[in-house]
């Protein structure tokens with residue numbers, strides 16, 4: 500009978516297994532596990548080997564050494580077991596993504612959200628993705644008939660994004676920029692798009708003015724934020740909408756519609772929220 504991760508943890512760590520996180524991220528055939536500092540010893544290699552042996556679809560086990568960090572939003576990873584590589588192919592909603600998890604940000608946890616945004620796209624819509632990574636939002640949007648200006652500051656992200664465009668046959672519907680998103684807007688995209696996606700909570704508020712600049716007379720901006728709350732998700736949604744509305748009101752644009760949803764929990768009482776804002780530029784827009 501196949502063992503669960505909890506079974507394997509018990510076999511290898513005994514009583515210490517209570518400290519083991521009983522789930523892992525799977526990207527393609529790579530499992531990324533976390534092991535708390537207090538039980539970080541040589542047993543982790545055996546743990547990795549047992550994971551490879553037990554889960555047929557896992558060929559590589561890596562340990563997350565650091566949280567996602569730096570401007571490229573990459574996590575430090577240690578090799579534990581299986582094939583010695585960090586590249587894989589991840590499948591989502593009928594698309595394929597070739598990624599190096601040690602060089603480019605990638606998470607399977609945004610899968611539903613990427614599908615949601617793609618489902619909003621109308622044929623021929625022009626979209627700006629300000630923080631594209633290896634291209635998952637962009638490629639789903641392009642597969643739905645959108646035309647995407649896709650930006651990332653990490654050269655590796657753009658390299659994999661380029662390959663992914665070809666893998667998914669959308670290279671004629673995507674223009675790639677390896678640059679800072681603010682500069683791309685200022686130099687190339689003022690009033691050029693119908694929709695902007697901003698999947699980087701750490702920069703979203705500071706870059707909101709560039710998103711607004713890129714929108715034609717009217718359009719939609721999807722702003723991702725991390726919001727702390729005390730009472731529950733309703734509070735997080737209300738807070739997120741207020742923050743975005745306040746910031747947008749500084750640019751003299753009319754807000755026609757605002758809605759929001761919790762994308763996922765990212766820490767204790769901290770939610771990632773997406774605020775969808777439809778805006779119309781008034782004649783006083785600055």
Ligand SMILES: C[S@@+](CC[C@H](N)C(=O)[O-])C[C@H]1O[C@@H](n2cnc3c(N)ncnc32)[C@H](O)[C@@H]1O
Nearest residue numbers: 570571604630631632651652653679680698699
């Ligand atoms: C959270 S990741 C993007 C996730 C991606 N959309 C996905 O679904 O996998 C944020 C990305 O923004 C990029 N980035 C950070 N600062 C940037 C900037 N100023 N301009 C453009 N891209 C930036 C990082 O390199 C990183 O790839």
